[in-house]
Amino acid sequence: MTDKTGINSLRHGPDASGHFGGKFGGRFVAETLMPLLTDLEAAWTHAKTDPAFRRELDFYLRDYVGRPSPLWLARRMTEELGGAKIYLKREELNHTGSHKLNNVIGQILLARRMGRTRIVAETGAGQHGVATATVCALFGMKCVIYMGATDVSRQAPNVFRMKLLGAEVIPVTAGAGTLKDAMNEAMRDWVANIADTYFLVGTVAGPHPYPEMVRDFQSVIGDEVRTQMQTAEGRLPDIIVAAIGGGSNAMGIFHPFLDDASVRLIGVEAAGCGLDSGRTAASIQRGRPGVLHGNRTYLLQDENGQIDEAHSISAGLDYPGIGPEHSWLADIGRAEYVGATDQEALDAFTFCTRTEGIIPALESAHAIAYARKIAPELSPDTLLVVNISGRGDKDINTVAEHLGVKL
Amino acid sequence: MSRIARRFQALRAEGRGALIPYVEACDPDFETSLALLKAMPEAGADLIEIGMPFSDPSADGPVIQAAALRGLAAGATLAKLFDMVRAFRTDDQETPLILMGYLNPVESYGYERFCADASAAGVDGLIIVDMPPEESGPLERFTKPAGLDMIRLIAPTTTDERLKTVLNHASGFVYYVSITGITGTRSASTEDLRAALPRLRAATDLPVVIGFGIRSPEQARNASRIADGAVVASALLATLAKTLDADNRKTDTTVSSVLSQLRDLATAVRAA
Numbered sequence: 001m002t003d004k005t006g007i008n009s010l011r012h013g014p015d016a017s018g019h020f021g022g023k024f025g026g027r028f029v030a031e032t033l034m035p036l037l038t039d040l041e042a043a044w045t046h047a048k049t050d051p052a053f054r055r056e057l058d059f060y061l062r063d064y065v066g067r068p069s070p071l072w073l074a075r076r077m078t079e080e081l082g083g084a085k086i087y088l089k090r091e092e093l094n095h096t097g098s099h100k101l102n103n104v105i106g107q108i109l110l111a112r113r114m115g116r117t118r119i120v121a122e123t124g125a126g127q128h129g130v131a132t133a134t135v136c137a138l139f140g141m142k143c144v145i146y147m148g149a150t151d152v153s154r155q156a157p158n159v160f161r162m163k164l165l166g167a168e169v170i171p172v173t174a175g176a177g178t179l180k181d182a183m184n185e186a187m188r189d190w191v192a193n194i195a196d197t198y199f200l201v202g203t204v205a206g207p208h209p210y211p212e213m214v215r216d217f218q219s220v221i222g223d224e225v226r227t228q229m230q231t232a233e234g235r236l237p238d239i240i241v242a243a244i245g246g247g248s249n250a251m252g253i254f255h256p257f258l259d260d261a262s263v264r265l266i267g268v269e270a271a272g273c274g275l276d277s278g279r280t281a282a283s284i285q286r287g288r289p290g291v292l293h294g295n296r297t298y299l300l301q302d303e304n305g306q307i308d309e310a311h312s313i314s315a316g317l318d319y320p321g322i323g324p325e326h327s328w329l330a331d332i333g334r335a336e337y338v339g340a341t342d343q344e345a346l347d348a349f350t351f352c353t354r355t356e357g358i359i360p361a362l363e364s365a366h367a368i369a370y371a372r373k374i375a376p377e378l379s380p381d382t383l384l385v386v387n388i389s390g391r392g393d394k395d396i397n398t399v400a401e402h403l404g405v406k407l
Numbered sequence: 408m409s410r411i412a413r414r415f416q417a418l419r420a421e422g423r424g425a426l427i428p429y430v431e432a433c434d435p436d437f438e439t440s441l442a443l444l445k446a447m448p449e450a451g452a453d454l455i456e457i458g459m460p461f462s463d464p465s466a467d468g469p470v471i472q473a474a475a476l477r478g479l480a481a482g483a484t485l486a487k488l489f490d491m492v493r494a495f496r497t498d499d500q501e502t503p504l505i506l507m508g509y510l511n512p513v514e515s516y517g518y519e520r521f522c523a524d525a526s527a528a529g530v531d532g533l534i535i536v537d538m539p540p541e542e543s544g545p546l547e548r549f550t551k552p553a554g555l556d557m558i559r560l561i562a563p564t565t566t567d568e569r570l571k572t573v574l575n576h577a578s579g580f581v582y583y584v585s586i587t588g589i590t591g592t593r594s595a596s597t598e599d600l601r602a603a604l605p606r607l608r609a610a611t612d613l614p615v616v617i618g619f620g621i622r623s624p625e626q627a628r629n630a631s632r633i634a635d636g637a638v639v640a641s642a643l644l645a646t647l648a649k650t651l652d653a654d655n656r657k658t659d660t661t662v663s664s665v666l667s668q669l670r671d672l673a674t675a676v677r678a679a
Contacts, residue, residue, distance in 0.1 A: 017541060028510060028537045030466040032562035032587050035569060174472060175462070184465040191466065192588035194564060291510045291537065292463060304484050305515025306462040 010258040010334060013325060018208020018295075021331065025324035027207040028291045032191050041209045043114050048216065053109065060105045061220065064138070067102075069093050069221075071228035071385070076355040084239070084378035086371065087232075087385045088358065089225055091249065098361065098390030099221060099249045100131035104200060106217035108135040111198035118142040118193065121200040122186040124151055124179035124245065125316035125363065126158025127390055128202030133167035143167040146185040149177035151315045158394055176309040179245075179319045183293050203246025204323030207294030211323050218252025225385055226256055233383055239264040239374075242387040243366040244337070245281065245317035247326045249389035254335060264336065267326060268370045270312035271339030281310035283322040284330045284337040297324040313342035313398065314362035316390075340369035346402055348372055349392060361390030362398065410503040410531045411556055411579045414454060415614040415635060424631030426451055426676045427616060428669055429507070429640030431458035431474040432491060433483035434647065439657045440478075441491050443647075443665055448502045450666045451673020456534070456638060459488060459508030466536045468591040470641040473648060477655050485516050489528040496529035505558060505579075507534040513546070522549035532556035532579045540576035547576065560584050561607065570610050580614040583607060583634065585621075591641025594620035600633045624675030631676045639672055 013020045018027050027037055047053040061067045070093065074086045091099040104121075111119060119136050121143075123129030129145040136143035145162055149171040152159050162169050175181040183206075190199040201210045204218070222240075229237050240257065242250035244267040257263040272280035280286055283298045290299040292307055300308040300320035310320040329335040340348070345362055348369035353359045360368060364387065371386045378384065392399070400407050408416070418425050430443050447455055460478035464471060492504055506525065513521050513535065525533070533555055538546065543557070550557050556579025564587055565573060574581070583603065585595035595603075600617060607615050617630040618638030630637035646668050650661040 026542050027539060028542055029539065030536050030562075030584075031539060031560040031573065032466075032564050032584060034539050034541075035562075035564045035566055038569075180463065184463055187465045188468070188589045192592065194587050290514060293465065294537075299511075301511065301515065303515070305512035306479060307511070 006259065011255060013328070014208060014212055018212070020325050020328035024289070024297050024327040025208055025211055025295050027294060028296065029207050029294045030191065032194070036194055037207055037209070039114070043110060044209050044213050047110055047113060053113070056109055057106055060109070061102070065094050065101045065105060067094070067220065068224045071225060071232065073232070074356050077352065080355055081372060081375040083375040083380065084382035084384040085380060086375060087229070087237070087383065088356065089221060089253065089385055089387045091221060091387060091389050092358070092360065092364070092391035096127070096131045096134050097393065098127040098131065099218060099252060100128045100202060101134070102220055102252065103202065103214050103217040103248060104128070104131045104135050107200050107213070108139060108141070111200065112139060114198065116196060116198035118144070118197045119200050120144045120146070120186050120189045120197055121202060122179065122182040123147050123202065124182070124318055125314065126151065126155040126162065126394065127316060129167070129169070130158050130161050130165070132200050133162040133165035136167060137165045144189065145169045146172050146182040146189065148179060148182045149173045151178055154398060155315055155394060178310070178315070180307065180310070187293070203248040204251045204325060205246045205293060205295055205297065205321060211295065211325055214248055215251045215255055215325060218248050219255045221249065221252040221387065222254060222256035225253060229383065229385070236260055236263055237383040237385045238262070239266060239382065239384045240387070241266045241268060241367045241371045241384065243268050243317065243363045243389060244322060244326065245270070245319050245363065246321070247323035249387050251323055251325060253387045258334060265334065266370065267335055267337045268366045269337055269339050270314060270317035270366055271341045272311040274341055275339050279311035280339070281312040281317050281319060282339045283320060284327065285339055287320070289327065292321050295324045297321050297327045298330070313345060314366065316361065316363040317366065338370055340366040344369040346399065349399060358388065359392040360388050361392045362395045364389045365392070409554065409556060409579070410501065411454065414501070414503050415580065418453060418635070423677060424634060425453035425616060425636030426627060426631060426673050427454045427456055427636055427638040428452045428643055429456040429458060429638065431471070431478045431644060432460060432488040433478040433481040434474045435477050435651055435655050435657050435661070436481045437487060437491070439661055441494055442662050444491060444495050445498065446662065446666055447669060448499055450669040451677070452502065452669065453636070454503040454505060456505045456507045456640065457488065457491070459485065459506055459512060461509040461512055464509060466589055468589040468641060470591045470644050470648070474644045480655070485512060485521065489524050492528040492530055503531040504529065505532040505534060506530055508536065510535050510538045518546050519549045522553035522555055526553035526555055530555065532558045534558045534560065534582060536560065540573055543576060558582055563587055563603065567606070574611050577611070577613060580616055580635065581607065581611055582638070583615055583617045584619045585617050586619050588619070590619055592620065594622065594626060597629050597633070600630060604633055624671050627672045628675040628678065637676065643668060
């Protein structure tokens with residue numbers, strides 16, 4: 001929630017109808033939900049300029065989430081790669097272990113202002129589900145989490161956490177049982193329970209105003225990087241790298257820098273088994289624009305417009321779409337979108353753990369993988385920031401399995 | 408006058424509402440869904456909705472979701488759906504056909520080509536569930552010249568102010584979603600429906616049909632009397648699903664079971 005100045009700023013979006021660049025985003029939902037989105041937009045428009053809301057949010061971000069998160073100079077990683085100076089933005093240190101809490105704390109405060117008492121959310125890796133269940137416990141609200149059945153089995157510790165926190169976790173067996181199916185089911189729940197329910201979307205996707213709202217809540221990441229880098233180096237970073245599923249951690253760290261042309265912004269999509277393997281989650285690089293889950297954006301889809309199943313080793317990136325603002329930034333060339341494979345992410349996972357003593361989430365490991373690829377070619381005065389969006393404890397079982405270790 | 412307008416005019420003269428069954432394209436296979444489509448008017452269908460299968464039908468309940476997936480598994484595409492419509496039109500020039508589905512497959516096919524092909528095949532109207540009027544400009548450029556009606560959903564949550572906006576983009580008839588929820592789950596009470604209709608009647612001269620949650624002959628009769636028609640979808644698809652074998656293939660009873668249920672519904676709707 002930073003100031004947006006300058007007529008030609010890239011930070012004005014979306015327009016009043018929720019479109020980025022006149023093409024992406026929007027509001028593609030059934031009529032039953034349209035009035036709810038209008039209400040949500042009105043509540044959000046009021047809250048974001050209300051100093052009391054800002055004060056309340058700041059309080060929870062500081063004393064509950066634990067912000068600001070440090071910007072860590074990764075000395076051994078920098079030395080080992082022998083190129084750019086690498087900083088890690090430590091979002092994994094937030095309460096619940098990822099950047100997800102930045103958004104859910106903001107949205108639950110809004111839900112309370114709107115008088116809602118029941119929260120529904122979708123989750124992939126379970127990070128957003130855990131974050132949502134956490135704030136529901138904090139405020140004593142009823143919490144229902146939809147999670148694909150496949151994800152329920154590969155993220156068992158997070159399922160247990162959500163239940164401990166008092167949430168009802170509903171496994172979704174439709175489709176491949178991953179994030180997109182959980183999103184469908186959460187939307188169905190919302191439309192059937194509109195009187196008391198707030199749909200707490202976990203990423204910068206969905207119908208307007210969600211992409212804008214989630215971005216604004218996550219922009220605290222980039223705002224802090226800006227200040228912290230000024231303090232550490234007296235200037236802006238040169239390159240920022242972040243992993244992308246739906247794209248909320250990337251949007252949060254990119255957005256405050258959109259108008260700083262000198263800052264290269266790189267989003268790393270999950271290439272899965274390889275960009276051309278047919279088993280990826282790289283929506284921008286291997287998809288085309290279409291409409292799903294309330295917005296127009298790049299989607300993995302077949303020639304008939306049926307949505308493909310995404311694939312990634314990381315449950316949090318296993319989604320066939322991407323936030324609409326990323327689609328726009330890709331089209332205008334302001335941000336670059338690249339891929340890292342399952343194997344590259346696994347290698348980066350162990351590399352980061354060994355060099356910095358930080359176990360990153362498999363999602364974040366995709367960003368590290370790409371940084372690792374480009375850092376050696378860059379000069380030592382290049383300042384490269386990698387967003388460590390979450391911690392990897394939840395992925396220990398998956399990684400052990402791939403390393404052939406029995407726990 | 409369009410087929411849809413002609414049909415509602417004729418029904419008004421008969422003094423009854425329309426019965427509008429739903430068939431999912433290629434569910435469980437092309438031939439069976441075509442056989443159902445062709446036999447439906449004789450069994451009492453006044454208009455017919457054809458579902459365009461989509462991988463992610465987020466406004467639909469489990470029954471229509473399953474039907475869509477069966478359709479896709481049987482190779483449903485929009486091109487095949489148009490084949491179905493053409494085959495139907497060789498024998499039936501009067502029963503209006505409405506396509507219902509989600510925007511992405513239509514967008515992928517191309518708006519202009521979709522409208523031209525749909526119209527040429529003999530489609531009369533479209534219901535695109537996830538395309539509110541605010542987002543429908545690009546498609547409407549082509550529906551009007553193609554003579555396709557844009558049928559709009561109105562929900563209990565639709566405010567009076569919004570109702571005007573939605574109706575400005577509506578033609579053919581208006582589809583009142585009788586519950587806040589997904590298809591084929593709960594049902595609205597007759598009292599709720601009675602209470603909802605005057606607001607719509609005051610705002611539009613278009614025929615109003617009621618859908619979502621209409622399952623029994625009695626519910627269909629009530630809805631078709633309170634409004635100008637009743638849509639029955641999940642109840643028919645549930646019957647169809649029950650007749651399939653373990654591999655979701657049709658059996659000898661598939662077509663006859665669905666038609667028999669449709670006849671019961673029609674008898675109720677047509678009873679004085």
